[in-house]
Amino acid sequence: MKITSTANPRVKDLVRLRNRRARNETGLFIVEGFREIRRAIDHKIVIRELWVCPELFLGEQEGELVERSGAEIVEASVEPFRKIAYRDRPEGLLAVCEQFDTTLEHLRVSDTPLVLVVEAIEKPGNLGTMIRTATAANADAVIVADQTTDVFNPNVVRASIGTIFATPIAVCSSDDAIAWLQHKNIPICAATPNAETSIWDARIDGALVVGAEQYGLSEQMLDAADVKVRIPMPGDDEIDSLNAATSASILLFEALRQRS
Amino acid sequence: MKITSTANPRVKDLVRLRNRRARNETGLFIVEGFREIRRAIDHKIVIRELWVCPELFLGEQEGELVERSGAEIVEASVEPFRKIAYRDRPEGLLAVCEQFDTTLEHLRVSDTPLVLVVEAIEKPGNLGTMIRTATAANADAVIVADQTTDVFNPNVVRASIGTIFATPIAVCSSDDAIAWLQHKNIPICAATPNAETSIWDARIDGALVVGAEQYGLSEQMLDAADVKVRIPMPGDDEIDSLNAATSASILLFEALRQRS
Secondary structure (H helix, E strand, O other): OEEOOOOOHHHHHHHHOOOHHHHHHHOEEEEEOHHHHHHHHHOOOOEEEEEEOHHHOOOOOHHHHHHHOOOEEEEEOHHHHHHHOOOOOOOOEEEEEEOOOOOHHHOOOOOOOEEEEEEOOOOHHHHHHHHHHHHHOOOOEEEEEOOOOOOOOHHHHHHOOOHHHOOOEEEEOHHHHHHHHHHOOOOEEEEOOOOOEEOOOOOOOEEEEEOEOOOEOOHHHHHHOOEEEEOOOOOOOOOOOOOHHHHHHHHHHHHHHHHO | OEEOOOOOHHHHHHHHOOOHHHHHHHOEEEEEOHHHHHHHHHOOOOEEEEEEOHHHOOOOOHHHHHHHOOOEEEEEOHHHHHHHOOOOOOOOEEEEEEOOOOOHHHOOOOOOOEEEEEEOOOOHHHHHHHHHHHHHOOOOEEEEEOOOOOOOOHHHHHHOOOHHHOOOEEEEOHHHHHHHHHHOOOOEEEEOOOOOEEOOOOOOOEEEEEOEOOOEOOHHHHHHOOEEEEOOOOOOOOOOOOOHHHHHHHHHHHHHHHHO
16 A cells, blocks of 8 residues: 555554654554664564655665565655655655563573663663663663653664664663662672773673762662772763763673673 | 733744754844852843843842843733743743853863863754863863754753853864864864774873764864774664763863873
């Protein structure tokens, strides 16, 4: 079928998935762009519908990707596609996917686990960037504790450039995260500006915990931490001098350095 | 004076400053929010107008800040203020400032210089985050080479949380940046995924150069580099696995670690 009108009810249903409530009710979410959809297919995410607008294709590999998707193909003309697209410059590919398992129970960790734990991160772009960096650092998993951001938010998917499909993700309360980490004997290394020990003087490994910029880590997370470290900031002593994604990247790559 | 209508011509003039052309023509730019305006005042940025909407104030220190600003105060009611505000949740403070000097000539560096050089960064939020991180790391300066992003873009100011006023910034061509660094005897350390040497096996210091995610560094910058390093990424071998701001933060804090 080909959709030519922005008033088509399927267009409206799709636009609705930008809202969290509609995502929760349907169990679906949106993935846009070639790179992101390729990663979704590679990691066996179930694609219900793949919307295509060949006029907007940028490259020559789109056809192959469409064939591999195993999804219902919905062709749209430029106008309705621009309406469903989340990006300013759409690439003519948008997938409606089934939400995947984000329970703690499905996480598997290696013998030398490296897990990024983020507490109460508000900005979807920040969360997506952290997942991207954790993937580059080969972290076993990302745990989103006390979620205020929906990991299926389109901006999380976009900032993660689809790495959200590559690295296992769990969403849970901070208490459940702590219990799980302790059960797995994964030491908790919490970054907090008030710590005395610098990241260069401590063992950075196990579960690396980063909190929201404005409020820092929860009491229970600080109590549960085996090690508390601060990122030295010679240039500015304000608590919020690094954004949460930046803090996470510095911690992850310091852990890699210490292992190398 | 108090502005009560969104149709007021001063409201329109101010909204126009979101466009680069209007900023270039007037030599002005917008700074929004308590923290950001406080930093502008602390660093002696000239504030032409300070727009206030007391109904939207969040705290109790706004009055003091308004007094310190030395600017013409323009009071606005909620409706016109929401129109000029750039943020979703405005805090009732917005300053119209004069653009400051961003020539290479005004930069001063310490005896042990640490400079962040960013080439052709497209996203304003990324550039602002890099300036924020460079400030936390106490870098001497940030050089924006081959600008595609205007440093006076409101999203740069916002993501920098006003650190753009704390750390000297220069905007110039890559050739001029290279000539200036060589004249100052500052070694150039370029991050590129194709380098053989890891950041942990090289001296990370001097001018740390990071390029755009999609295109990497320019030929002339790679040719001029005294050291080329790569950020090891065990988890993913795609070139774009770290965003540019993440790469910058890893380099800057590795430089700090090596100095510590």
